[in-house]
Amino acid sequence: MRIQRPVLGSITLLVFIISLLPVPVLVWMSLFNQSYLVVPPVGGYTLDWYIALPMQTELFGGLTYSLTLAAWTAVIATTLGVLAAFGVRLGAIKRSGLVENLLTLPLTVPNVVLSMALYIFLFRLGDMVGISLIGNFYSLLAGHVLITLPWTFRLASAGVLGLSEDLERASLNLGRGRLQTFFRVSLPLLKPAVFSSAMLAFIFSFGNLEISLFLVAPGETTLPVAMMQYVETRLDPTVAAMAVVQLALIVVLLALANKLFGFGRTFTGGLKQ
């Protein structure tokens, strides 16, 4: 069936509106001059919620904690993803697709189920070895790496596939060892793929609620968890204002990444040949 151009255009526009609608609504609500959320606003508009944000130590503590967590997640998940992509290409079992599928498997499990399983696993394991493995930064980080690895692996794989093996052979042939070849030829050519997977891992980790809910350390909290805890007791535009700040942060990061490395080139490996 062939869809007429104007029809297709309207559907696309509708999808865009629906998926992006929460953004202006969020910004709008963050400006309500009232301490509870009803639409339409009764008290007019104000920037007070933004001005008061720095006083919300709970939320801001969550922000720094989340940024640290997301940064580490991005670094580790990307490193592992790139190594896995190279490993799969080198490996004898590359034709079977087994490793690829195993590495993407976590995507098919709902996050809540995965988080609970991870919690129980770490709890039991900690019991067995006599050290508590839950409620610390490292187990939280491990959880975040677990859910972002499928994405970094997929992106890195696309990059590695676009990498001509002859280039690495040329480097070996000219006298560079495997390690030198990796750092001087393979990695520079994978730069776009590496940075977009790091960016993706960062954003996924930054916005993740489920894993953090189960594994967050007592006394510490990520931004999404802090925000959830906040709205459990109060429902004022503070959370909306915080979300706008969070959104702005991600938009800036994405724009930066796009300008520096270009997401569009990722899938061709950025090669110019």
Place this chain on the structure above:
Amino acid sequence: MKHVTTDPEQRSSEGLSLRNLRKSYDGNVVLHDLSLEVGRGKLLSLLGPSGCGKTTTLNLIAGFAGMTSGEIHLGGKDITAEAPNRRDTAIVFQNYALFPHMTVIDNVGYGLKARKMQGKEITDRVSKMLELLDIGALGKRYPGELSGGQQQRVSLARAIAVHPSLLLLDEPLSNLDTKLRQEIRLEIRKLQQELEQTAVFVTHDQEEALVISDYIAVLNKGWLEQHGTPQELWERPRTTYVADFMGVENILEVSAAGGQLRVADGGRNVGAVVPLQGTNKTHVGFRPSNARITEAGVEPTGSALVLEATVTGSAYLGTSYRYTCNVKETSDRPVQVEQPAGGGQFKPGDTVKIVVYPEGLLPLGASVTASDQASLADQTA
């Protein structure tokens, strides 16, 4: 291309020696105990169609693939177990494989940096190489900004810059158009001779191999069919396979009896005395230009192979006519004959005699296959 003086530093007097190279994948043998010698400063071509084992051989020499058995010696050293980066070979790849994120200067200097040369030395060597290959103006460009011919030159410069013990060329001309291909192959040959660079050149193009080589090794399904100088291969191909590659378009099955070669089942063909070399010749071949075509009634003078035939087509080639003829009761392949223009002319349908004198006839053995390795052993012994 400018003249260059070679520096014979650290070059051994010995070239490349391949000893019983065997490669098999999952029990499938793709290279059958290949043994070849390439003298220092000589160029050997590995010639054959795709799947003949020539690229496999190149990869084994470069160390990109492990061999099942055999030994490789280069410059008097056994490099069989060396890692690819310690073999002192340099490859010109079919797709050039230039590093896209580096300038031409950095590409050409890549192998020099790997060899821990000093900055000044590298700069000097690189500019010398760029000049040598007439690409001095391209130094600051990236590979993506170069034409195919220019990339080819950069690739060549990068390889010879390291003064390798062995230069490997993997069908380096196949991505260029005809004119450029003919131009660059002469340049490669000139450069290789001036530098006295030992080289192995992989190609499927017979003409290319003849023009560029000191020696040619013809490969067929992983077997070495014949090995020799271009002249030897052209003038004395040993098997039907090699003959076919060397422009011997007419190949007939024959039987040898009483010192004469006869076309098999050819009741109407007149015998000819052909010097027999070896006992395993089962075919005879001749080039279109080595046959004469005459009217049916004319008898040849002296001993010759005479075939009665019917002309089925003719083509004017400027200096000659080329006739396609059907020879009765012989091969299913029509016989091609080339005749200088100016003599008599024949039309399709004419009954003629094709006469080939002994000096134009090439006795050929059957092509080498797995089943008759014994005969190959005889030949090479």
